[in-house]
Amino acid sequence: MESYSNYEIYLMTGTMIPFVSFVILMLFGHRLGKPLSGWVTVAAMASSCALATMTLVGWMGEIDGGTSAGLTAAAQLNQVTWAHLGSIPLNVGVKLDSLTVVMYFMVTFVATWIFVFSVGYMAGHSDEVDGQSKYHRFFCYLSLFGFSMLGLLCSSSLLFLFVFWELVGLCSYLLIGFYFDRKYASNAAIKAFVTNRVGDFGFLFGLMMVAFFLGTFDLEQAAARFAEQYQSHIGLFAGDMTIDLLGWEISGGMVATMMGIGLFCGAMGKSAQFPLHVWLPDAMAGPTPVSALIHAATMVAAGVYLVARVFRLLTPDAQMFIAIIGAITLTLMALIAIVQVDIKKCLAYSTLSQLGYMIFGMGCGAWIAALFHLMTHAFFKAMLFLCSGQVIEGCHHEQDMRKMGGLIRKMPVTAFTFLIGVLAIAGFGIPLAGIGLGGYFSKDEILAVAWDRAFLWGEPLEHHGDGHADSTTDDAPDSMTHTGPQAIRLVSRHAHVFGWNGGVIAGASAAPTGLVEFGRRDRGLTPPAIDYRPSGASQDRDTSRDRDASRGRDTQGAPAGFALASDPQPDEHGAAHDAGGGEHHPAAGAWQRSGGDRLWRVLFWCALATAYVTPFYMMRAWWMTFMGKPRDEHVYHHAHESPLMWFPLVVLAVFTFVSSYWLFRPLIADAAPTASGGILVAGYDGVADDAAAAAGQLIHVHEAHHWLAYGVGGSWLIAFIAAIAIYRGGLALPTRLKAAFGPIATLLERKYYFDEVYGLVFVKGCVAFAHVCRFVDTYIVDMFANLLARMTERLANFSGNGVDARVVDGVFNGIAVTSFDISDMFRSPQTGRIRNYVLFAAGGAALIVLFLIVMASLSAGPVAVASTGG
């Protein structure tokens, strides 16, 4: 084992410190009492933050010195075996790379300030519910959360990531249900945990596939083996790596897609993506600092972090799936946020929507941009939540924005920091000038990549424009002619399809070609070639040469062909393919301009439109809360600020201003090549030029940015104006508007009825089914047992009282009586007791005979058995 580098020691120590504070608080928390236990937690997290800062600063030096990659590799070797899974060792190690370093810093930093805020906030919130203080318990959970979250970021193994993943889920459960004497809080806690479990169910399944198809849980190794398999001539997950679902056999790329989607399911739970988004709004039942820390900045972003980590294990179809889910989430949730009147719920839906952005970005391949957005979002959303906490606290636990208004006069600091948050999330910036807040850059970057993927990747290049439609078109109908599982298998085996439709893959496969032009021009880098072809391995090797020639570029490190099928297909597909486009670029064989392409465009338009919605609802919330006339005298009267609470706000606000672009993006970009250099889908922006990025210039995806500068650059302004126009005069106009939109407003207010439907179908359904099972168990299964018992009893009764008492006894009594009579008859002439002798003699003889028979059969018995066996 290598010796640990300083950074590893920092990270490990930083992770353990909150754990120590957790143990201290668990054992002595009630003795430490009210402010002290809070400060213990703050001190612990601040020390972690100091270590994280040291790591960050040192690490940036390493990057400049070019030694960071070596350290990452060295950290990879420091592993401790936790258990053996069959022959697979389960190792624990520290993941040390730029992404971990920067995330670690973000979490510790945000957490430290939120903890400080909590000390102020909980002073008034912990005692109200019961006779005894739960103050220390709150900080106890927060410490545990700190430990789990940092552990999650440091884990080099997916299995440990999963372990910490569940632990943060536990903390989330405990903290959402902190006011557990309130029914809705404990309900929300259960909802959060169970919904996450549904996601984890998929995650677990993804883990199984990683374990057995890649033979490791280690992120690095898994990615390496994934690439290795892909590049081997038989292709990805070929050979015996099939899944047999009761006759429906899945193999190759389809399995890889399932694996990717399985892993993503975990992210869907944690990052509350549609359709598992329902728990996050309810999670606002927890204390506000918890909402800020766990349900806005860190834990919910863990899903995005997970996708970033497993990015290299994703197939284009899995990515597609991720993008679709992200786009649905970001659009639907933003719309709900428009009608929310609860200040925290409004922020919660905004969080959902922004998480949707990140996930969508990941799906698009905007690896850097999505993580960048995660970073900027963590700061401003944490700040926004803390602001709302300040407001709620100041307004005497009032969360309804309709009762607020005009609070800017009472809470100036809060109002201004909140406004900074609004500007940041709205994407405030001056187009083309390179000036703006974090959210401006990060959101733009996601949109730029999405635009690129939707429009540029779709452009077919002239030199392989024709001659290939035939191969795709003949594939599709062919698989259509089969029905049922067989057809599915056909699709999965032959077609360049991982499971969705031809166009999807086609779009993706053509993409890098578009990217090549792009990459060359801008960065001089060549993303790996991607080639999804219907044909088998042998053919791949034959044609790969002329593909290289026609492309005129080096495919070193690129696959010799991507065979989806586990077995070569020497059938009509290959033939048609050869005949149709033998001398053409094979990748183009998969190319068609169709649904998939259009789908990407739809997704892009969703994201773009939402860029207009976000500033609207945020400005609406801000205006309703802080501007206008006070609408509730009681609330207004009570409003105040407290320094322990607004100071963290200011710190976070400053960071929202200065941090993101100059600090975070270069670091994420540094992590990108190793983390997103997937062979199937290149992280689109994953090869950004560090120097240029550091200078704050968005040189890559140029064209997209120019286009977007006009498209959404002013979105914040337009939406702000709209929001102010509507809410300027109080609630009269909004109420009229709501009436005008009638059913749509209701639909949004009821959150598309997800809760109702889930409640009915899953919760009620499950409980009803449970009752059926209980009924079966108590009445039917048990009845059989009891029936059997009763039958035996009856039988015993019958044989005992019936047969034995009446028949057998009767016979013997009858014999006795008869013999008595007979003997009586005989006795009359005689006087002796001869009948006794006769009876004894007869009975004795009978017994002896019986005994002999039994003995004979017993001694013969086993022999008979054995001989039967022989």
Place this chain on the structure above:
Amino acid sequence: MDSTLLSWLVFVPTIGAVACLLAPREVTRTVAMLASGISFVLSLFLIPPFLGAGDEMNAAAVFGSSYGDALHFIQRIPWINGESFTIEYFLGLDGLNLPLVILTTLISLLAVWASWNFDEWKINKGKKGYFALLLLLETGMLGTFVALDFFLFYIFWEVMLLPMYFLIGVWGGPRKEYAAIKFFLFTLAGSVLMLVALVAMFFYSGAAVAEYPELAVSYRDGASVLTTGTFDLIELATNEAIQKYFGESLFLGWRFAPVMFIFLFVGFAVKLPAVPVHTWLPDAHVEAPTPISMILAGVLLKMGGYGFLRLCYPIFPSGGQFWAGTLAAIGVVSILYGALCAMAQTDFKKLVAYSSVSHMGYVLLGIAVMTETGFQGAMFQMIAHGISSPMCFFLVGVIYDRAHHREINRFGGLWLTMPKYGTMATIGFFASLGLPGLCGFVGEVFVLLGTFEARHTFTWAVPAAILAAAGVIFTAGYILWLIQRVYLGPQKPEYADYPEATGREMAILMPLAALCVVLGVLPRVVFDYMNGTLRNILDQIL
């Protein structure tokens, strides 16, 4: 390595039982505590030969290169000699029974301690009898785990039955007679089939050595040849002649191995318990006093899993192959059905009882798929469940002692009333839920992975894994709902003055809670001591 340590271990509780009967009533529980404490300490002396087994280099030395190759603490005395048979008093220890023996002594000790307040029970008559029977039960359990002669195993198996019957039937709740008889009859029905198997296996092994004398080399010294039938469980599994003969012969027209496998299986499935022969369990648990529930859930259920791994699979591997699908289906059904039944319960103890059915389903599934990971997971799950479920039952008992009812819906807000107890309850139930970092997780995940691993052998493996994995959602559902109804919510006035868990109660809960965490964080603590034997068994059967 010969030793009498196992005998001492097994019979110290018996001596204690006699002492309980002889000693004055005032010191009965002290005597019982002493006896179970001594056997616990003795069981710790079993560990040294296994130390360092986690290292690959040592594993072969500790566990031997094949099954039965390196048994520890062997004691072998001819016991009943017939003309053509020898029944031996044969005890031995390997990785399969070592963790279970330690679990047994620990849980017994805690159960005796949990009975400390016997005088305050509703039925507090016959104190001497109670503790004597409890200790006798411990002898039965330990004997079953360490006996390597089938006849001896069977005797201990039956010895276990009677004390349990009386413990439930005399000191139980309102429907104790029904529950006790049900328990007795179900178990007995299983053991009858086992008895048939016992006799048949003896005679068939006799026929085997007569048929293939050249193959019948005994494992004991590797040279002597077997001439008669045997009851030796290791011999039955490793003797080539016997294995060959078992594999090819018929029994009443059916293939011998699958039939015998199922005969043995039924007996063990009742104990496990697997659906549909689980129905004695909820009744027994509900009626049994708390300490007895702890033993029942913690140790007795493990007899089933142990029986599979010691008898069914090594001796009749082809039977295992033959029935794999059925067994896995029963396992999956147990997991889901148990969880759903638990969800619908309103009796606290019954809920925990059904959760046992669900958890032991993982054991059955893990064994049925016959992969190393599956076996490991099943064994680990047995240990983990052996820790978490007694803890849960004791948690129920603590609150039952105060409230004298177990109606879940009538509780509420107990965490506010009894914060320490509430914390312990959270650990116990989350361990049962399978939260990573606690013991329940490791077993479940290994079983799921093991099931998935078997996808080439069995076409149903992946669907089974999916269904079993879905079980974790239901588990989370019913446990969280339970916690909500009992521990969360506003404080109810009728429970507001309940005293916090006493020192004794905390002292019983603490070691269990600590083990939940330790096993969850460092599963090697258990894995290292058993993996070698499991691998040997698998090498043997595959």
